Amino acid sequence: MHIVACVKQTPKSDNVKIDPATGCLIRSGTESAMNPFDEFALEEAVTLKEQVGGKVSVITMGPPQAEAVLRDSIARGADEVFQLGDRAFAGSDTWSTSYALSKGIEKINSLSHVDLIICGKQTNDSDTGHIGPQISAWLNIPNAAFVKKVVRVNEKSMVVERLTEDGSEVVELTYPCVLSVVKEINKPRVRSVKGRLLAKRAPVTVWTADDVAADKTMLGINNCPTRVVKSFVPKREVNATVVEGANGKEKAAKLVELLKENKYI
């Protein structure tokens, strides 16, 4: 089975600082790491490979420094890694990103047939959860989101259990298909010594938009349909009045006065 895991480099979530003035994430100087949800995606891919054989390819879209997350993927058990690295991709929204990734996956598929694509359910920096389902839409193949368990791997299909708002459901998907997984699906392993050593020397294939035959009019900040008008943390307004008093009786009397004053009663 050839499995492609999609990963993203995001700010390390255990040490994210917020600018108190603007309420925004401070990205400069923060350490980057693999999006935590993608760790579960990659672990599941590697576990499935160990169970049924095959190989795991990993793809990411990102700037040159995103190579680190691909090397980390090798340490975690991936066999081959691919980076979509081109200025044309910069600033893409989820629509453009999933389009680019789907083109990258098509290219991987042309090198070696892909059976399964696994994504984390969302990223820790933009939280949309769009990418997995959107990739399946671009590729026109089945998708299951919020997968918490792979129940069975058959020859032509797989059975998974996915979380729903009010419980879970078991669905069967034919290959090739896309899963996006939740953290309940596994416990990611500690990177092996051998993996860590391999990671430093493994080749990283970098592809431009042209390499994956992506339509540049669908990529990048100027071509994607989403417009970020403003990014802000909603202001939480608290208009509470604390009623002081020596005892409950006195406080209750004051509260009644206050309610009358404001014509609530």
Add this chain to the structure above:
Amino acid sequence: MDYAINEMEQEVLNTTRELAQKKLKPLRAEMDAKETFSKEMYEEYRKSGMFGLWLPEEYGGLGGGITCLAMAFEELSRACAGLALTPGTSALGAIPMFLAATKEQREKWCPDLASGKKLWAFALTEPEAGSDATALKTTALKDGDFYVVNGTKHFISTGKEADFYTVAVNTNPARGPRGISLLVIEKGTPGFSFGKKEEKMGIRSNPTYELIFENVRVPKENLLGSEGRGLLYLQETLDYSRPGVAAQAVGIAQGALDTTIPYLRTRKQFGQPIITFQALGHKVAELAAKTEAGRAMVYNLTHRMDTEFLPAVKNALANGTPVHDELKKLKGERWTKYSAEAKLFCSNVAMEVADECVTLCGGIAYMRDFPLEKYMRDAKITQIYEGTTHIQKNEILTALIKEYAAKGDEE
């Protein structure tokens, strides 16, 4: 101080430290209390490659040496000396095999050993043969293509969980100690059963069992090396494995300090952090210095050992010969004295450090909720297994007498 001298050793440290933080620490108290083997941790070790650190890449190992093994054992024991024994005892059980095995035996057993698919254990001790290994009574008498094994081993670490047991037997009781041989006996062989499970003071998450052999028919292909040379292989094994116990002891001492120092810095009595009382602070400094001395002793030795072990392994693979034979060709050092010195010193340091740390922290450290009393219970075993402290002194003394006798009486 880190003693990693190459990238591989540094990554062994990085990996085992991450394993300790993420996997061992959340599990250790529960497994200690329950006194049960952790299959979950076994699986984690397997995935992170802890069983093949010292084995050649040709068999799926990392290609590291005795240093990699000792470093892993130190760092894992720093978090939990009991759970650390899953890869630790598998290496101990497999070292005699790896040293004495033929090319065919190595090819048969090493891949599953390196991947961790199969666990190994070491079975020497018997009810009446502890420090005196020559007194062992388990017999293995030849019957056609088989040895018929009868006897009992006890206090066997990772008992019942391990798949293969390297068992010291006597194949020629008439010759006494010169009849001692090593056999690999697989779990599930008819007549091989497990007796009492011991309840222990420390290293409780590693199961200790009695092994019972009743007319167990073991194929002669499972003999390691040649008949009657068991004691030689055992000594060679202990020379390589005792630095491992010493490393474990250093890990226990470091782990106890890791728990103690932050507590002493934050605990206030008489209006000040108690580490600022010089009587306590100076004690901590002494314990830290002794721990560092132990660590220096271990890695000085293992790095020297690797300068022979690694070439011998390489030659054994190239020539299709046993590692033991290649070691002999290299005419290297006898490590017995240095190994015994490291184990003697480090295990005493571990016990002293753990004991003093409990005293320094006081009442809280006596409670099971505080992760310190376990270090004191775990430290004790390092003074006992793979030869007690007294046996280490015997080894050192014997070596010294030989050394000085060879030099003659000149000053």
